Amino acid sequence: MRRRHRISAQFSTQLIVCFNLVMALLLSGCGYSIYRQSELPFTDIQISTIENKTYEPKLQDKLHKALTEEFIRNGIKVSPVADTKLSARVHTFNMDILSEKEGITIGYRVVISADFTVEDKNGRKEFKNIDSPFIVSLTASEALNTLLATKELIEEKALRDVAMRIAGALIYK
Numbered sequence: 001m002r003r004r005h006r007i008s009a010q011f012s013t014q015l016i017v018c019f020n021l022v023m024a025l026l027l028s029g030c031g032y033s034i035y036r037q038s039e040l041p042f043t044d045i046q047i048s049t050i051e052n053k054t055y056e057p058k059l060q061d062k063l064h065k066a067l068t069e070e071f072i073r074n075g076i077k078v079s080p081v082a083d084t085k086l087s088a089r090v091h092t093f094n095m096d097i098l099s100e101k102e103g104i105t106i107g108y109r110v111v112i113s114a115d116f117t118v119e120d121k122n123g124r125k126e127f128k129n130i131d132s133p134f135i136v137s138l139t140a141s142e143a144l145n146t147l148l149a150t151k152e153l154i155e156e157k158a159l160r161d162v163a164m165r166i167a168g169a170l171i172y173k
Contacts, residue, residue, distance in 0.1 A: 041171065042120065045071055046082040054093035062156055063090060063114065066163035074171055084120040086166075091115060095151075098137055109137045110151075112158045116166050127169060132161035 047067050050060040067086070068078045092113035099107035113131040117124060136158040138150045 042076065042082075042084040044077040044079045044082040044084070046080055046085045047071075047078055048085050048087045050087065051089045053089055053091045056093040056155075059090045059093060059112070059155070059159070060088075063088060063159050063162065066156070066159040067167070070160070070163040070167045074167055076167075076171070084118065086170075087117045087119075088166075089115045092131070107137060107139050108151075109135055110154050110158045112155070112162055114162055114166075118170060127166060130162055130166050130169070132158045133165060134161055136161065 047064055050064050052058075052060040067088075071078050090112065092111060094109075094111040096109045096111060097107070098109050111131060113129050116127040116130055118127070136154050138147075138154045
């Protein structure tokens with residue numbers, strides 16, 4: 001009886017080791033890597049002017065919030081006195097029709113695109129047409145208030161995707 005318990009403990013230990021080894025191999029092969037904060041190109045960033053050149057209100061505020069959250073998530077402090085400055089110009093906001101039912105649009109795709117400028121001690125870099133790498137869509141219901149609330153959430157999701165792309169472009173080269 002005691003021997004069976006010892007064998008199962010050895011087996012579970014080996015299983016855990018194998019699982020960790022497989023996960024390490026999978027993660028290393030998928031492009032994931034671990035960075036220390038000291039390896040980041042900058043430790044703090046200033047998010048300066050964000051211009052909204054679209055007719056959709058408040059995109060600049062939502063993008064500022066999304067950028068702040070994304071940089072903090074990546075271990076970078078957002079500070080008004082940082083040496084690295086990021087500015088943006090949101091130039092595209094489209095709600096493209098994906099589907100209709102009985103002559104009424106029920107599916108939309110939200111596309112948001114922006115140009116970014118980064119200034120630091122090394123000079124100035126521009127990133128053009130940064131948009132969401134994923135299709136962000138919404139389905140309309142009968143109630144207008146539900147559609148507007150869903151549209152608000154989808155806008156924020158698309159802006160988080162834009163923030164994720166520019167943060168990735170700046171941090172991980």
